[in-house]
Amino acid sequence: MSFERIKEKLNILADAAKYDVSCASSGSTRANKNKGLGNSSGMGICHSYTEDGRCVSLLKILMTNHCIYDCAYCVTRKSNDIKRAAFKIQEVVDLTINFYRRNYIEGLFLSSGIFKNADYTMERLIAVAKKLREEENFNGYIHLKSIPGASDELMREAGLYADRLSVNIEVPTVSGLKLLAPDKRYEDFTKPMLKVKNEIIQYKAEKKIIKSTPKYAPAGQSTQMIIGATGESDKDIMYSATHYYQKYHMKRVYYSGYVPVAEDKRLPAIGSQVPLLRENRLYQTDWLLRFYGFHVKELLNNQHPNLDMDVDPKLGWALRNLHLFPIDINKAPKELLARVPGIGMQSVHKIMNARKFRKLNWDHLRKIGIALNRAKYFMICDSNKWEKRDLQADTIKGMILQNSTGKFRKEYSNQLQLFDKMAV
Known part of the structure; x- marks a missing residue:
């Protein structure tokens, strides 16, 4: 031929x-x-x-x-x-x-x-x-x-x-x-x-x-x-x-x-x-189920049958469960650390190791690589800064979206490109 x-x-x-x-x-x-x-x-x-x-x-x-x-x-x-x-x-x-x-x-x-x-x-x-x-x-x-x-x-x-x-x-x-x-x-x-x-x-x-x-x-x-x-x-x-x-x-x-x-x-x-964003949210949910210890009923149920397109599913879950926060970053078990928006599993392991030697403050957490623009609303550490905890879920969500930096937007853009490449 x-x-x-x-x-x-x-x-x-x-x-x-x-x-x-x-x-x-x-x-x-x-x-x-x-x-x-x-x-x-x-x-x-x-x-x-x-x-x-x-x-x-x-x-x-x-x-x-x-x-x-x-x-x-x-x-x-x-x-x-x-x-x-x-x-x-x-x-x-x-x-x-x-x-x-x-x-x-x-x-x-x-x-x-x-x-x-x-x-x-x-x-x-x-x-x-x-x-x-x-x-x-x-x-x-x-x-x-x-x-x-x-x-x-x-x-x-x-x-x-x-x-x-x-x-x-x-x-x-x-x-x-x-x-x-x-x-x-x-x-x-x-x-x-x-x-x-x-x-x-x-x-x-x-x-x-x-x-x-x-x-x-x-x-x-x-x-x-x-x-x-x-x-x-x-x-x-x-x-x-x-x-x-x-x-x-x-x-x-x-x-x-x-x-x-x-x-x-x-x-x-x-x-x-x-929309490609819906695919992205489903992949993020899949990731939370496989690697972060979430159960599907925590993220999606009869009261919340669809994912929030404005925020990632972990942040969406945290906003619906503010009664569980803030957690003490220096005392919380690994399972709770993994549920804080802005803290990935690699950062969880770094925190667990670092706090064996000293109490961690905001500067330490920033150097570890935590996305503090999201995480700061859900945790306390060895610091007197940002200790006010009477904010409502809608207020926190609005502040996070309003204060999102170019880097934060770029992160989601990169995630969308990643899943788009997976379809090649």
Whole structure:
């Protein structure tokens, strides 16, 4: 096949893959061996972000944008009038190897529309990964999208070649899925998730006994939800995310704002794209649940079903719970320190270590790196300054927003850019 035809396919199928944001390659440490090609821990062109903030580059494409389903939110839906294309297995292998040799990429993110049936499509994705590993001795990062409805046997095989597997739940609720993707069943998504979870547990247990046991999906599994295609509240979204973290041991849940791709009476009107700020607030909430000890019911509940777009979720929680503040920065336990707006987990550890040697004052806290423009309203320290504590939540919120410096605004701008890059 001519170079021009391969280039045309690449343009079509790379563009179609851009709507999937669940491609951060965190958690894998597949080492190079036997003088093979690639290493998943290397540095390179930045296309995606790992869990620890490292940038990696991935060849991110669909195997094909042909699909037997007609999901309302999907650009590759069968009724959508778009240009179609499909890669052969060897073409994807060759592209990956050639791109790697030119230092364009560090790995592969491979998804696909569903053609014929789920198992047939999944077999082709696995065939690409198998050829890369066994024939090309490729040790770089591979992320395979699990096809909803794929058999347990294929999911088991996929995890032996891929670093990460993911199946996108797409719509946060079962009712939303029935509305926008009536051809799909909820069980088709959760069955592969459960298989991957159980296989990871089994292989880890076996490796403790038999050291030669191969790795199975060492970077775990992830999923993605489309935000704003249906009327779910932030509460609905984060309760669903919490369910997937707990029941299926997800490494990450990604939140992708709905992008209008076709006219459909079931969907928001063209031009009503979900604000990127809402995605950002959901990611911040996700972070608080995973690393700061918050329970989802503390942040979102029937009284507060949606996040405040003006302030981050930790500040929003603190303003609703002023009866818990101020805390003494020199006496409070780690769990309470982590709940003070403007104090991150690194700063919490610095405070815990520093106060072993002396009482901390505002100058010490400023040097540690705490955002005092927010934190000062919720704590006291070894100082006589700022001890007035009769302010109301609305007053504090207004003062923080009014006194936000350019640096504070830049922080949120950088966060938005980060999540935007994650969608590349």
